[in-house]
Amino acid sequence: MEKMARESSVPYLFRERPILPFRSARADCPDCHAALKVKKTQTKTVHTLALGCFSAQETLLQCDRCDNQIIHAAEELNRLVPSGSTFGYDVVTFVGKALFLRHRRANEVVEELRARHVRLSASEVGYLGKKFVIYLALAQ
Numbered sequence: 263m264e265k266m267a268r269e270s271s272v273p274y275l276f277r278e279r280p281i282l283p284f285r286s287a288r289a290d291c292p293d294c295h296a297a298l299k300v301k302k303t304q305t306k307t308v309h310t311l312a313l314g315c316f317s318a319q320e321t322l323l324q325c326d327r328c329d330n331q332i333i334h335a336a337e338e339l340n341r342l343v344p345s346g347s348t349f350g351y352d353v354v355t356f357v358g359k360a361l362f363l364r365h366r367r368a369n370e371v372v373e374e375l376r377a378r379h380v381r382l383s384a385s386e387v388g389y390l391g392k393k394f395v396i397y398l399a400l401a402q
C-alpha cells in the first residue's frame with residue numbers, strides 16, 4: 263500500500279522535471295485599465311513537497327501606458343515559493359517542524375526529504391530552519 267501510494271504521488275509521476283507556466287491573474291492595469299504587456303519571462307527551479315521538483319516559467323506583466331513601473335508577478339507562484347528562493351513554503355515548514363518540534367538533526371531531515379523527492383544538503387536544512395524561525399516571528 264505504502265509503495266503504491268509513493269509511486270502514484272505527483273513527484274514520483276513527474277520524474278522528468280516538468281515546466282509549469284505561471285502568470286498574474288490580473289490582465290488589466292489597476293490604474294489605467296489598459297491591457298498589461300509582457301515585461302519578461304524568467305525560469306527558476308522550484309522544490310516543493312506537493313509537486314516535487316519543477317521548472318517554474320514565470321511571465322512578468324507591466325503596464326506600458328503608466329509610469330509606475332509596477333511589475334505584476336504570478337500570485338500563485340508567490341504562494342508556493344518565497345520570492346528569491348527555490349524551496350517552497352511547504353519544505354520550509356517541514357524543515358522547521360522536523361528541527362524544532364521533532365528534534366531531528368539536519369542529516370536526518372535531509373534523508374526524510376529525500377524520501378519525499380526533495381534533495382537538499384544539511385547546510386540548506388540549517389538555512390531553511392533559520393528562515394522558518396523568521397517566518398514564524400513575522401506571522402506572530
Ligand SMILES: [Zn+2]
Pocket residue numbers: 291292293294295296325326327328
Ligand atoms: Zn496603466
